[in-house]
Amino acid sequence: MTQELEHKFVSELEENQNIVHKICKIYTDDPEAHNDLFQEITIQLWKAYPKFRGDAKFSTWMYRIALNTAITLYRKSKRQVKTQDFDTVLNKVKAKEYDDTEEKQLQLMYDAIKQLNDIEKALVFLYLEDKNYKEIADTIGITEVNARVKMNRIKTKLKNILNP
Amino acid sequence: MDELDFLKKDWQEREKELPKLSYNDIYMMMWKKSSSSVKWIFYISVIELTFGVLLGIFYHPSFEKELNLPPAYNYLTYASSLIIIYFIIRFFRNYKRISTTSSVKGLLENIIKARRTVRQYIIFNLSFAGIVSIGSIIYVYIQQSGGWNSFAAQATPKDYLVIFVISVLATAIIIGFFLGIYYLLYGILMRKLKRNYNEIKKMEL
Numbered sequence: 001m002t003q004e005l006e007h008k009f010v011s012e013l014e015e016n017q018n019i020v021h022k023i024c025k026i027y028t029d030d031p032e033a034h035n036d037l038f039q040e041i042t043i044q045l046w047k048a049y050p051k052f053r054g055d056a057k058f059s060t061w062m063y064r065i066a067l068n069t070a071i072t073l074y075r076k077s078k079r080q081v082k083t084q085d086f087d088t089v090l091n092k093v094k095a096k097e098y099d100d101t102e103e104k105q106l107q108l109m110y111d112a113i114k115q116l117n118d119i120e121k122a123l124v125f126l127y128l129e130d131k132n133y134k135e136i137a138d139t140i141g142i143t144e145v146n147a148r149v150k151m152n153r154i155k156t157k158l159k160n161i162l163n164p
Numbered sequence: 165m166d167e168l169d170f171l172k173k174d175w176q177e178r179e180k181e182l183p184k185l186s187y188n189d190i191y192m193m194m195w196k197k198s199s200s201s202v203k204w205i206f207y208i209s210v211i212e213l214t215f216g217v218l219l220g221i222f223y224h225p226s227f228e229k230e231l232n233l234p235p236a237y238n239y240l241t242y243a244s245s246l247i248i249i250y251f252i253i254r255f256f257r258n259y260k261r262i263s264t265t266s267s268v269k270g271l272l273e274n275i276i277k278a279r280r281t282v283r284q285y286i287i288f289n290l291s292f293a294g295i296v297s298i299g300s301i302i303y304v305y306i307q308q309s310g311g312w313n314s315f316a317a318q319a320t321p322k323d324y325l326v327i328f329v330i331s332v333l334a335t336a337i338i339i340g341f342f343l344g345i346y347y348l349l350y351g352i353l354m355r356k357l358k359r360n361y362n363e364i365k366k367m368e369l
Binding site: 014 | 176185
């Protein structure tokens with residue numbers, strides 16, 4: 001029984017692992033942290049799996065649990081972020097500013113996203129995943145209006161980071 | 165175009181570059197939670213030692229002077245600290261080993277090793293507490309009755325019996341007390357490890 005459940009779970013996760021990898025990419029900076037987060041999400045998904053009834057798609061359910069795990073973990077470690085890091089990133093952003101090749105531009109955007117807070121990252125992630133506002137709102141557990149407002153603020157914030 | 169929409173295209177194209185984990189990789193991850201139990205065993209042992217050392221430095225109750233413990237007592241304390249540090253190092257290595265194992269078989273072996281270390285640690289601590297307590301009770305009792313010479317001169321078989329009974333009883337209480345604490349501190353983690361072990365074992369078959 002458990003064995004069957006386990007097999008089903010691992011297969012489904014294997015199939016949908018890209019979602020988790022992408023979340024790790026948004027929330028972490030190095031491969032080690034990436035793996036740690038992946039593992040933590042796997043454990044949380046597995047813990048929550050018995051309650052997954054199958055009335056939603058596995059991937060939809062996964063977005064919710066995985067993002068929640070990332071948000072909770074990130075919130076715990078947020079206190080450790082040093083202001084110095086932020087300045088270094090800003091300097092880097094400024095230094096790269098004049099290089100306008102597309103590749104650099106994208107890198108700047110990714111760097112900017114790294115500076116957002118835990119919830120904002122979740123919103124950006126779902127936005128990049130091409131989810132509509134209703135889906136974003138449902139996954140994070142806020143209202144659709146709230147999701148739109150937040151998203152607009154994030155866009156402004158990103159612009160400010162990119163053009164200080 | 166909006167900056168984020170510009171990024172969206174790139175984001176979706178980069179999906180190909182994402183790492184790809186196999187069924188087994190993911191499967192292993194589910195069982196790596198053993199490493200968090202082992203990590204806690206390591207933390208608790210460090211806290212325990214720190215607490216013991218702080219107690220030894222700062223807490224000197226007034227009856228300690230009256231008891232007049234033998235100087236050997238101090239050496240025993242140092243020796244036990246060294247042995248506990250040795251165990252802490254082993255706990256740490258167990259933790260590192262479990263979190264870097266990549267095969268189910270290795271994980272099983274490491275869980276067994278980790279549990280064995282905890283058992284040895286507890287047995288060491290309990291027997292150390294037992295020996296120290298028997299030793300100090302007999303010593304103090306003889307001191308109170310005027311030192312070994314005067315005790316030996318007037319001691320009746322009854323006195324020996326009293327020492328024996330008191331020291332055994334007191335030691336039993338002390339060991340029971342420590343056993344209770346260890347049961348609380350490590351018992352839960354040990355059971356978790358055992359449960360994990362059984363689950364992984366079942367899967368492996």
